[in-house]
Amino acid sequence: MQGSTPSGQFVFEPPVAEPAPSVLYEEHLKLTNKSRMSPFAGYVMPLWYSTIAAEHQAVRRAAGLFDCTHMGVLEFSGGGAVGVLHAATTNDVRKLAVGRAQYGYILDAAGNILDDIIVYRRAEQLYMVVVNAANEPKIKAYLKELLAGRVVIEVEPHRTGFSPCEPCIFRDMRDTASGSDCRVDIALQGPASIDVLAKLSSDGSIAEKLSGLKPFAFFEEKLSGIDCLICRTGYTGSKVGFELFVHPDQAARLWNLILEAGKPLGVLPCGLGARDSLRIEAGLPLYGHELDGKFGISPFEAGYGWAVKLDKAFFVGKAPMAKIAQTYEMQVTRLEFSAAKGVRPIRPDDPVVDGCGVCVGWVLSSATAGEKQYALACISRNAATEGNTLGVYYLARSPSQVQQGRAERMDKGQQAQADLTGTVVGRFEKF
Amino acid sequence: MVVEGLLYTKDHEWAKVEGDVVTMGITDYAQEQLGELVFVELPQVGKQLVARKEIAVVESSKAAGDVYSPVTGTVTEVNSELGTKPELINEDCYKSGWICKLQVTDKKSLDNLMNAKKYQEYLDTL
Numbered sequence: 001m002q003g004s005t006p007s008g009q010f011v012f013e014p015p016v017a018e019p020a021p022s023v024l025y026e027e028h029l030k031l032t033n034k035s036r037m038s039p040f041a042g043y044v045m046p047l048w049y050s051t052i053a054a055e056h057q058a059v060r061r062a063a064g065l066f067d068c069t070h071m072g073v074l075e076f077s078g079g080g081a082v083g084v085l086h087a088a089t090t091n092d093v094r095k096l097a098v099g100r101a102q103y104g105y106i107l108d109a110a111g112n113i114l115d116d117i118i119v120y121r122r123a124e125q126l127y128m129v130v131v132n133a134a135n136e137p138k139i140k141a142y143l144k145e146l147l148a149g150r151v152v153i154e155v156e157p158h159r160t161g162f163s164p165c166e167p168c169i170f171r172d173m174r175d176t177a178s179g180s181d182c183r184v185d186i187a188l189q190g191p192a193s194i195d196v197l198a199k200l201s202s203d204g205s206i207a208e209k210l211s212g213l214k215p216f217a218f219f220e221e222k223l224s225g226i227d228c229l230i231c232r233t234g235y236t237g238s239k240v241g242f243e244l245f246v247h248p249d250q251a252a253r254l255w256n257l258i259l260e261a262g263k264p265l266g267v268l269p270c271g272l273g274a275r276d277s278l279r280i281e282a283g284l285p286l287y288g289h290e291l292d293g294k295f296g297i298s299p300f301e302a303g304y305g306w307a308v309k310l311d312k313a314f315f316v317g318k319a320p321m322a323k324i325a326q327t328y329e330m331q332v333t334r335l336e337f338s339a340a341k342g343v344r345p346i347r348p349d350d351p352v353v354d355g356c357g358v359c360v361g362w363v364l365s366s367a368t369a370g371e372k373q374y375a376l377a378c379i380s381r382n383a384a385t386e387g388n389t390l391g392v393y394y395l396a397r398s399p400s401q402v403q404q405g406r407a408e409r410m411d412k413g414q415q416a417q418a419d420l421t422g423t424v425v426g427r428f429e430k431f
Numbered sequence: 432m433v434v435e436g437l438l439y440t441k442d443h444e445w446a447k448v449e450g451d452v453v454t455m456g457i458t459d460y461a462q463e464q465l466g467e468l469v470f471v472e473l474p475q476v477g478k479q480l481v482a483r484k485e486i487a488v489v490e491s492s493k494a495a496g497d498v499y500s501p502v503t504g505t506v507t508e509v510n511s512e513l514g515t516k517p518e519l520i521n522e523d524c525y526k527s528g529w530i531c532k533l534q535v536t537d538k539k540s541l542d543n544l545m546n547a548k549k550y551q552e553y554l555d556t557l
Contacts, residue, residue, distance in 0.1 A: 033463075035460075035463055035464065036463075047466070047493070048466065051466070051467050052466060052467065052492060052493070053467060273466065273492075273493055276493075277492065341469070341514075341515045341516065341517065342470070342514050342515055343469075343470070344470045344490065345469055345470055345490050345491075345492055345495075347495070368469065368492040397472075397488055397490070397495045398472075398485055398488050398495070398497050399485060400485050401488075
């Protein structure tokens with residue numbers, strides 16, 4: 001079945017289709033082999049162009065360019081838009097000013113995270129919502145059903161809703177039906193980003209405008225004649241970085257202009273591998289791993305309780321969130337380990353072990369960044385103090401390791417000896 | 432890149448046959464797929480293996496790959512340099528990136544290997 005269950009869960013089966021080329025597919029083929037392309041969220045995307053390590057370092061030292069054109073871009077307009085978004089997301093959309101963006105969650109009435117999103121207020125009654133590529137079909141279906149009044153929005157008392165009183169027009173900004181308004185996302189992240197973008201503008205004050213742009217603020221400007229939304233948002237933990245929203249017909253041109261302007265500054269195109277290692281190093285969550293996923297991680301466990309405004313009169317999922325806020329016991333934590341040669345890489349699902357040799361949780365995501373390995377792990381809150389020493393047990397990686405007696409899984413509370421010890425570091429880091 | 436004079440498996444291992452001794456490693460195709468290797472688990476000297484049984488594990492930051500023995504035999508030597516320099520497999524997979532040597536105990540197991548031409552044809556189908 002598709003749609004709301006009586007318990008408020010929103011069920012959705014995505015259509016099965018062959019992975020499609022993204023808007024920048026041809027550009028990727030100019031820079032890398034087909035063998036390095038991989039299916040991702042319904043698209044064929046490059047894992048890396050040079051090496052993951054080189055691309056990761058480029059973002060930290062210069063800048064990296066990311067094809068984010070597969071991400072969903074949705075639009076809500078009209079007098080009813082703010083009310084719909086305020087009720088459909090966990091954060092306070094009514095407080096969002098024009099030219100500002102806001103991180104939040106779309107939940108179902110049972111409290112499951114359907115996606116983490118960013119809402120951008122472009123004008124009085126014009127909002128753009130960017131969603132994860134993997135969740136786009138589900139979110140579009142959910143929002144359509146919501147606007148048609150067919151979604152369970154509250155379990156106790158049972159309510160379906162809701163058609164807004166004022167008009168609210170919902171559009172997919174990557175659907176050709178949106179014509180010249182269509183927009184796709186390209187991200188440029190890293191300290192050299194401002195210098196690179198400044199090269200593409202005839203506006204002498206652009207560098208100042210970009211430096212002065214606050215995090216989560218944005219403005220609209222032409223870069224080399226291309227209409228862009230320039231947003232100070234990103235997914236790499238970079239202090240300086242921008243997401244650029246342009247018409248899909250202009251995406252390849254902008255992509256190439258940025259790479260050309262950026263080459264002397266050390267700018268590299270970056271694939272999914274570096275995107276993942278950068279966001280893990282920064283502590284940023286990925287839906288399906290640090291959000292929702294096999295542990296059903298809520299915004300509170302993920303460290304984003306601030307984006308769930310329990311003082312709002314209503315939002316879908318408010319009651320379950322209020323409960324979780326009081327009772328949650330696990331927490332997403334960032335752990336740092338050595339990545340010296342000969343040290344085995346940590347993998348998702350590896351148990352995390354405390355100083356007493358007891359399993360306190362599991363690794364959700366892991367990545368190497370330079371000389372260090374970082375793990376985002378879901379562990380007991382009382383083990384999660386910054387500075388704590390914790391270890392990781394390597395689950396069996398192969399049948400012969402199983403034969404040697406290495407465990408294939410582990411429960412919380414089980415005894416185990418850590419193979420590698422590390423430290424709990426700050427939940428997030430900016431670079 | 433496929434090297435003449437070596438034999439190959441469908442799982443992208445290469446084998447250099449010199450009498451009863453086989454030196455093995457993984458091919459260029461395999462190392463490309465895996466990306467920068469950071470860890471190699473080598474077999475114990477003396478380990479006896481049947482062809483297609485797991486002989487080593489190579490790990491990149493993104494993936495762990497099982498390496499299978501191309502022949503039935505006993506491990507006689509391992510490339511311990513890979514402990515500190517796993518990237519030798521990425522840089523020079525057919526020479527300094529060799530993984531181990533085996534004493535062949537069943538000559539028939541060699542019959543299942545492909546020559547360079549057949550392996551290239553196989554790669555073209557992927």
